[in-house]
Amino acid sequence: MDDSIAGIARARIDTVKARESARFSAAHPQSRALAAEAERHFPDGVPLHWMTDWGTPFPLFVAEARGARLTDVDGHSYRDFCLGDTGAMFGHSPDPILRVLADQGGHGLTYMLPTADVPVIGRLLAERFGLPQWQVAATATDANRFALRWARAITGRPRVLVFNGCYHGTVDETFVRLADGRPVHRPGLLGQAVDLTANTAVVEFNDLPALEAALAARDIACVITEPALTNIGMVLPEPGFLDGVQRACRATGTLLLIDETHTISTGPGGWTRAADLEPDFLVVGKAIAGGVPCAVWGFTEAVAAAMKHARAAAGPGHSGMGTTLSANAMALRALRANLERVMTSAAYDHMLAMSARLADGIRTVIAARGLPWHVSSVGARAEFVCAPVPPRNGTEAAAAMHGDLEAAIHLFLMNRGFLIAPFHNMTLTCPATTADDVERLVACVGAACDDLLAGA
Incomplete structure (x- = not known):
């Protein structure tokens, strides 16, 4: 029996996920306390149940966000490639x-x-x-x-x-x-x-x-x-x-x-x-x-x-x-x-260039490690998928989604200061996203892949 998911050993996915979950818990005492307090009146401590879909042991509570950066209540800063699951596609709190x-x-x-x-x-x-x-x-x-x-x-x-x-x-x-x-x-x-x-x-x-x-x-x-x-x-x-x-x-x-x-x-x-x-x-x-x-x-x-x-x-x-x-x-x-x-043409020119750079970088990461994954893009939206070829319909796309593997990747990235969409491996770039943000995320995805492949 093949005991792997998308080229990664199941046992290693479980190990990384458990380790990263424990690391998150230790690093976020204020979020843990707020979640416990909020649970008195909000199921699971959140005003919208989607906020529990990040795969964290308790919700991450936010203090502020501006441009392509987000800071949580424990003082950790994140390069934000989720951008409110598209709601902040043009950055958090643009000046206008x-x-x-x-x-x-x-x-x-x-x-x-x-x-x-x-x-x-x-x-x-x-x-x-x-x-x-x-x-x-x-x-x-x-x-x-x-x-x-x-x-x-x-x-x-x-x-x-x-x-x-x-x-x-x-x-x-x-x-x-x-x-x-x-x-x-x-x-x-x-x-x-x-x-x-x-x-x-x-x-x-x-x-x-x-x-x-x-x-x-x-x-x-x-x-x-x-x-x-x-x-x-x-x-x-x-x-x-x-x-x-x-x-x-x-x-x-x-x-x-x-x-x-x-x-x-x-x-x-x-x-x-x-x-x-x-x-x-x-x-x-x-x-x-x-x-x-x-x-x-x-x-x-x-x-x-x-x-x-x-x-x-x-x-x-x-x-x-x-x-x-x-x-x-x-x-x-x-x-x-x-x-x-x-939503200017200049803003889009920057967003599209950053997203293309991100997609190319992750393709290089995948190829260098021989992983059976691919990257797809829609403008400033790019996604790396843990399957060898792009799906042509919803049935194929659903089969290419691997919840535990994606959760392990998301936790790894979050613990190192990067947010991507919690539901799958989607990224967004905004007018405030920099080339340095992109390069650092690509490097962190590479590190996550190396960690998941360790011992293979």
Whole structure:
């Protein structure tokens, strides 16, 4: 029996993981104390259960962060390549966002009324992403949920289609996976009262014939997808796949929603502008307002006209879209500042160069040690995967994820001052990331590999 995972002995993974967990515990007494105190009122000591997903014996409590650096309550400094799991993609507290927070704080935070920033934001979004009409939500989950509801209202069709392994926040309809070729609820889903597979079709990414077959019945209102899957490892589209998705949608009267919340790392206009995609809806959240909670969703003039018709036909009442804090004054100010002064071409040039340098460095580390791993990239987002070849769909990507091995690597890096995404081996570079940050992370990944290979 092969007693190894991705070229690393299982026993050695266990040894490194246990040792690094003990090292973390010894080095973080303040975090341990805060976690114990917080557990009186917060399960596992955290206000959001995702905060326990780092593989540490107790949560790491943060004191402050700025640029590409983060400091914990025990005084340890980290070079941050996680960046709030994309929420701080452009660095922690960029100066233009800080100025907005200070200024707007004295003028009211939320009115449920528009401000003078709105027409400027509309122009900036249209110029950047190519869609003429926009709405603002509090999160990408909300934006995706609202767009899907509109798609059903416009088309009169009940169903949506997702790709296996997708991630679109916590939108119910997207929590469907394939298991042995059958649609099932996503593993771990809690409290689900209705069968999501009744109104959600799911096919593999990069399988155009399967998509075309699923759309043939013309009961799908909307296909929702990222340009590349990013939350189950990384799955890049094969040449022609996204164009094929667009053609299949148009041929069957199905609307297309592109979720750029993660793939905005590609460039100033995301993958959509870089690849000249023409979706009916486009969603961007997380980092769009520089870390202030905010999301935007855009749509075509044809969709806007259809929305107006659908709303008139429905009559007065609650549309089911919107939240009271959506498009609040603070979020609008931060959104405008981020679009104008943070998400610049110069910022992206630096981010992309740093990420390419990081990806090349880790490829060299992997090759030098003969590990059956690879590196994939989406702009400023790079990921090293403990599998020999890039996956072409969600099933292959899931098989390439090795929780214990990844946890051992993450703990090793964290204990030496580096943060990467806790869910898999994803890294992000921001405008504040330096070449020295990159080189030091590459060296630390090399040291982690050497430690895991010790005694092999």
